[in-house]
Amino acid sequence: MHFLAPLSLLLTLALATPMPQNANRPVPQGACCVANTNLKQDVCNVNGQAGRCVPSAANGCGERLTCIEDNRLTCDANTLERGRPRCRLVGEEAIP
Numbered sequence: 001m002h003f004l005a006p007l008s009l010l011l012t013l014a015l016a017t018p019m020p021q022n023a024n025r026p027v028p029q030g031a032c033c034v035a036n037t038n039l040k041q042d043v044c045n046v047n048g049q050a051g052r053c054v055p056s057a058a059n060g061c062g063e064r065l066t067c068i069e070d071n072r073l074t075c076d077a078n079t080l081e082r083g084r085p086r087c088r089l090v091g092e093e094a095i096p
Contacts, residue, residue, distance in 0.1 A: 032061035040065060041084040056089045
């Protein structure tokens with residue numbers, strides 16, 4: 001019976017751990033999202049901050065989507081893209 005407390009703690013921690021947020025696609029770490037893998041609006045991490053994979057020329061990623069920090073994005077909650085609000089880098093809202 002002494003194993004129940006540690007087991008309960010492990011289960012609680014497992015449930016509190018965030019699950020992959022990109023439908024089993026990788027969560028990019030850095031300026032560019034994974035070519036031919038990540039989709040628009042996938043979550044990513046850049047400069048120690050959470051962001052989104054969006055089309056942008058800001059980080060020199062070429063044809064790949066760019067990971068832009070959330071605080072640099074403007075999002076339209078009324079327009080969904082891949083099931084999430086459509087976000088673009090501030091000033092680049094016209095990029096498809």
